[in-house]
Amino acid sequence: MSDAPDVAEDARTHPIGTPPAAATAGEAAAPGRVAALLLRWMSFDLSRPLAFTLLAVTYILSRVPWIDNGYGTKPDAWRIALTGYWLWDHHAFYPSRLPGYPVPELSYAAIIKGGWLATNSLTILVSLLGVWFFARIVRELKLPHGGLIVAAYAFTPLLWINSMNTMDYTWALTFTLGCYYFLLLDNDLAAGIMLGLAVASRLPSAAMLLPFGLYMWRSGKRDEIRTFVVAVVGVALLAFSPIIWRYGPRFLNFYDAKVGYREVIRLLAKDSLGLAGALAFGIATLVSLPRLAKLPADFVRDKNVMVWMIAIVLTAITFSRLPHEAAYLIPLYPFMYLLAAKYYQRWALLGAAAVIVLAGFVDFTTTNHQVALGSFRDLRIGQGMLLANRDTQHAQLRFTRAIENLKVPDNSVVIVGFVYPEFAVQNRDRLQLGILEKSKSAISQLSDKGIAYDPVHHVSYVWLLTWDDFEKYRKQGATFFYTVDADRSTQALYGYRPGLFGAKLIDLGRAPSGEPDTNRTQR
Numbered sequence: 001m002s003d004a005p006d007v008a009e010d011a012r013t014h015p016i017g018t019p020p021a022a023a024t025a026g027e028a029a030a031p032g033r034v035a036a037l038l039l040r041w042m043s044f045d046l047s048r049p050l051a052f053t054l055l056a057v058t059y060i061l062s063r064v065p066w067i068d069n070g071y072g073t074k075p076d077a078w079r080i081a082l083t084g085y086w087l088w089d090h091h092a093f094y095p096s097r098l099p100g101y102p103v104p105e106l107s108y109a110a111i112i113k114g115g116w117l118a119t120n121s122l123t124i125l126v127s128l129l130g131v132w133f134f135a136r137i138v139r140e141l142k143l144p145h146g147g148l149i150v151a152a153y154a155f156t157p158l159l160w161i162n163s164m165n166t167m168d169y170t171w172a173l174t175f176t177l178g179c180y181y182f183l184l185l186d187n188d189l190a191a192g193i194m195l196g197l198a199v200a201s202r203l204p205s206a207a208m209l210l211p212f213g214l215y216m217w218r219s220g221k222r223d224e225i226r227t228f229v230v231a232v233v234g235v236a237l238l239a240f241s242p243i244i245w246r247y248g249p250r251f252l253n254f255y256d257a258k259v260g261y262r263e264v265i266r267l268l269a270k271d272s273l274g275l276a277g278a279l280a281f282g283i284a285t286l287v288s289l290p291r292l293a294k295l296p297a298d299f300v301r302d303k304n305v306m307v308w309m310i311a312i313v314l315t316a317i318t319f320s321r322l323p324h325e326a327a328y329l330i331p332l333y334p335f336m337y338l339l340a341a342k343y344y345q346r347w348a349l350l351g352a353a354a355v356i357v358l359a360g361f362v363d364f365t366t367t368n369h370q371v372a373l374g375s376f377r378d379l380r381i382g383q384g385m386l387l388a389n390r391d392t393q394h395a396q397l398r399f400t401r402a403i404e405n406l407k408v409p410d411n412s413v414v415i416v417g418f419v420y421p422e423f424a425v426q427n428r429d430r431l432q433l434g435i436l437e438k439s440k441s442a443i444s445q446l447s448d449k450g451i452a453y454d455p456v457h458h459v460s461y462v463w464l465l466t467w468d469d470f471e472k473y474r475k476q477g478a479t480f481f482y483t484v485d486a487d488r489s490t491q492a493l494y495g496y497r498p499g500l501f502g503a504k505l506i507d508l509g510r511a512p513s514g515e516p517d518t519n520r521t522q523r
Helices: 019-042 049-066 075-090 102-141 146-155 157-162 169-184 188-201 203-218 224-251 261-269 275-287 295-301 303-321 332-343 346-358 373-378 385-404 417-426 467-475 484-494
Strands: 362-365 380-383 412-415 432-435 450-454 459-462 479-482
Touching (some): 049 102, 075 102, 075 417, 102 146, 102 157, 102 169, 102 188, 102 332, 146 332, 146 346, 157 385, 169 188, 169 332, 188 203, 188 224, 203 224, 203 303, 275 362, 303 332, 332 346, 385 417, 417 484, 467 479, 479 484
Parallel strands (some): 412 459, 412 479
Antiparallel strands (some): 432 450
């Protein structure tokens, strides 16, 4: 059954020359023309040169107002900047955090002297290449509603946020989509190089070897799989070689910590699509269940559907193992949109896509940071993800400046916690950046074990201190200061609270991490 609305009346029922009938036909024609226009736009090929040029201009202009707010809201973004500056100043490459993200890290390092305007602009260009790959994939697959899902992909809030900060998520996504595109073109070597770059951008991208390898196998290209895999491994090993040379097998290390189920629910509900977007997508899924019933059979019959489903499942498994950031779900988005284009009812898909994009600016919010049944009693209209992200960036910059302007006595140690990478980058011209201990077990050598030293007043700024380092400074007669975030993190990681051993709390009335008793946005 067609979804297209009826736009014509039976001429026998409405004789010519009857005024009421003419009025009715005119009334019906207007929404009919709107529906036809929407249908035409939803199916438009945005990969065409002129169409994509217009999309690219809109894409870039929509990002420019947001890129002068710092490297990003996460310490990892400032760690990447710290890696770049360290490479220039000390001619040594330390990854921002293990296991390393060499392709974006080294690319950002090349232009780090231009500051966050340069690095964030580079992210925009890389992510725009990903939009082009996605548009070409939609064209090659001849999917319905191609214009709609390409536009939705380009302006989905979580992807929008990560397309204009100094992070590695969209690098890996762009190269993954490049791999899929070249597989569709039967260019196995180029596909392998692309996936190798994706792995060298984010190591979990290696999981895509499974669906793409199966795609080649089902395409009757079993002999070519060897070329593909060799290209992936060769590019990845070449990119990781500086890190492997420094750390050896220990480079396969990463931050691991348990995350409560309520925090996972919050990430899925608030930070992936926004509450309104998640609700709209859920409704669209329910409306489209009759069409989705064909999915199991198509998984067996259609190798592209197989790729989408395996990619979605693998991303979900990876996220469930380490559900620290909603951005870990980013590899899922393009494949979910491809699936939606094929199976979702068109008007439900249009409505869901519109709400998801709108949720970047206006969304349901709660005063309770944690997700619980009581949170739904005080739902209200508030900031969307993009606005909340901007406010968080501003709050973190203010917090960093407050630490910088803090007056402490000479021979002090300031344990700043979460904001240390940002503080170190912002103050690198007046402080001496160094390393407390060269430990191969440290996830981030330059931040976890980093030190920013003021030689004039003999003040040391660190993220956290192990008990042994705390004792060393205490024997030297140092005065300790710590933030709320540093106190909580020190207890969790090293088993002691600085305040119980003479350290003084820095009470600024706010903190940057966005957790309870810290500075929060309206989300």
